[in-house]
Amino acid sequence: MPKRQNPSDGRVNIVAFESIGRHRATTFTGLCGKHDRLIFELIDKSPIDIRNGEHLFLVAYRSVLRELHATLSGAIKLRIGFREKAERQGRSGVGRVAASLPGTP
Secondary structure (H helix, E strand, C coil), X not given: CEEEECCCCCCCCEEEECCCCHHHHHCCCCCCHHHHHHHHHHHHCXXXXXXXXXXXXXXXXXXXXXXXXXXXHHHHHHHHHHHHHHHHHCHHHHHHHHHHXXXXX
């Protein structure tokens, strides 16, 4: 798993890799435990059968939920960061903040 390190000698940040367990690496926290168990019990408590359409659907559905959760979390963080930067610059700074975003004409 990549882990960002900030060296104190002023060098550029370094990415280091460390081993972590399978459970930690594959845990998706977008659903509460109760609903995760209710929805995905079939594929969590038995081997996945690639000939079973329901198993395949559940694997794909979990992947879609994870990507949606990651996308929405990123959008929320971006919006919060934008708002905080605009507030630091004062109300008149909102245009400058927008102009500094990539892809802004």
